[in-house]
Amino acid sequence: MNYPSKLVEDAVNEISRLPGIGKKSALRLALHLLKSEKSVTHNLTMAITDLVEKTTFCKVCHNISDTEICRICDSVKRDDSILAIVQDTKDVLAIENTAQYQGKYHVLGGVISPIQGIGPSDLQIDSLVERIRHNDAIKEIIIALSPTMEGDTTAFYIKKKLKEFNLKISTIARGIPIGGDLEYTDEITLGRSILSRIEF
Amino acid sequence: MNYPSKLVEDAVNEISRLPGIGKKSALRLALHLLKSEKSVTHNLTMAITDLVEKTTFCKVCHNISDTEICRICDSVKRDDSILAIVQDTKDVLAIENTAQYQGKYHVLGGVISPIQGIGPSDLQIDSLVERIRHNDAIKEIIIALSPTMEGDTTAFYIKKKLKEFNLKISTIARGIPIGGDLEYTDEITLGRSILSRIEF
Numbered sequence: 001m002n003y004p005s006k007l008v009e010d011a012v013n014e015i016s017r018l019p020g021i022g023k024k025s026a027l028r029l030a031l032h033l034l035k036s037e038k039s040v041t042h043n044l045t046m047a048i049t050d051l052v053e054k055t056t057f058c059k060v061c062h063n064i065s066d067t068e069i070c071r072i073c074d075s076v077k078r079d080d081s082i083l084a085i086v087q088d089t090k091d092v093l094a095i096e097n098t099a100q101y102q103g104k105y106h107v108l109g110g111v112i113s114p115i116q117g118i119g120p121s122d123l124q125i126d127s128l129v130e131r132i133r134h135n136d137a138i139k140e141i142i143i144a145l146s147p148t149m150e151g152d153t154t155a156f157y158i159k160k161k162l163k164e165f166n167l168k169i170s171t172i173a174r175g176i177p178i179g180g181d182l183e184y185t186d187e188i189t190l191g192r193s194i195l196s197r198i199e200f
Numbered sequence: 201m202n203y204p205s206k207l208v209e210d211a212v213n214e215i216s217r218l219p220g221i222g223k224k225s226a227l228r229l230a231l232h233l234l235k236s237e238k239s240v241t242h243n244l245t246m247a248i249t250d251l252v253e254k255t256t257f258c259k260v261c262h263n264i265s266d267t268e269i270c271r272i273c274d275s276v277k278r279d280d281s282i283l284a285i286v287q288d289t290k291d292v293l294a295i296e297n298t299a300q301y302q303g304k305y306h307v308l309g310g311v312i313s314p315i316q317g318i319g320p321s322d323l324q325i326d327s328l329v330e331r332i333r334h335n336d337a338i339k340e341i342i343i344a345l346s347p348t349m350e351g352d353t354t355a356f357y358i359k360k361k362l363k364e365f366n367l368k369i370s371t372i373a374r375g376i377p378i379g380g381d382l383e384y385t386d387e388i389t390l391g392r393s394i395l396s397r398i399e400f
Contacts, residue, residue, distance in 0.1 A: 030251060038252055045249050048214070088231070
């Protein structure tokens with residue numbers, strides 16, 4: 001495209017590097033910022049810079065945190081005996097929003113994916129084992145990973161790694177979503193939900 | 201939502217101020233930036249800051265420009281006798297991409313919209329009149345505004361303002377889009393395309 005200005009072109013190129021934003025959307029955003037008050041752009045760039053420069057990860061659960069120990073790990077109201085193992089921060093937020101879970105978390109930072117070159121050593125799995133070894137309070141593990149090939153592989157790997165401890169290990173239930181329609185459920189989900197039927 | 205960190209919350213709030221980006225997308229973008237190399241974020245924020253701090257507008261056509269006079273106004277290859285009047289930079293880009301237009305532009309910076317409180321004095325209409333008054337080369341005006349209520353109002357206003365000059369004034373053709381289907385064309389467009397039928 002024949003941009004009116006090198007500055008616009010540079011901005012469009014940088015903005016369109018973000019996931020899910022193409023050149024057209026990037027141009028729309030760039031022109032929006034040009035029309036806005038300068039303070040809007042200043043606040044935006046400062047917030048992004050601060051985010052990347054100052055954010056740290058909790059030393060215990062490896063979730064994103066402003067402090068050395070995150071709010072959840074630091075809370076006395078949370079149940080120390082249960083640990084939910086999740087892929088990343090988005091999943092912590094999703095579970096927190098259900099208000100159904102009062103335990104603590106362990107954030108892996110990804111799942112095992114040979115295609116993307118992510119192995120167990122790239123994830124917070126060794127630190128999980130050490131965490132459980134040094135904390136007798138932990139009695140139960142909920143593996144809350146997505147039911148994909150990578151999620152399942154990671155779950156199996158973690159299960160194997162935790163064999164030496166006397167823990168109750170579960171995964172979150174898979175089945176037909178609440179409000180879902182049998183007719184439109186894919187056959188794998190429906191088949192599994194019959195195999196793992198629950199007594200009524 | 202219960203963000204894991206104040207920094208994430210701030211970044212999500214600022215990013216979600218952008219048009220078309222909600223809180224969920226903003227969180228996805230924030231977490232993406234956190235995972236990326238720091239240089240990605242640095243380049244992004246620098247490009248945005250430069251864009252807003254350094255971009256100026258062409259003194260002649262009011263399009264976005266790096267220089268006092270933009271590339272198109274400065275070009276000797278462009279036809280000085282025709283002026284296309286457009287709403288904003290996006291429209292200049294759209295017309296340039298067709299490669300069908302060799303004239304010059306005048307960018308209004310918006311259209312008359314009483315609802316949004318935009319009147320003729322907020323737009324580059326007076327400067328258009330002055331530009332035509334001091335440039336005898338201009339013989340033809342193409343009003344290339346969107347066929348909306350606001351676009352039409354602006355077109356009529358401009359036509360009235362330019363009555364004193366001896367100019368050929370046209371608007372871009374409205375009708376059924378090339379490749380469009382009669383059956384699915386809205387009745388106003390179809391009705392108008394019959395009224396303003398072209399000899400074959």
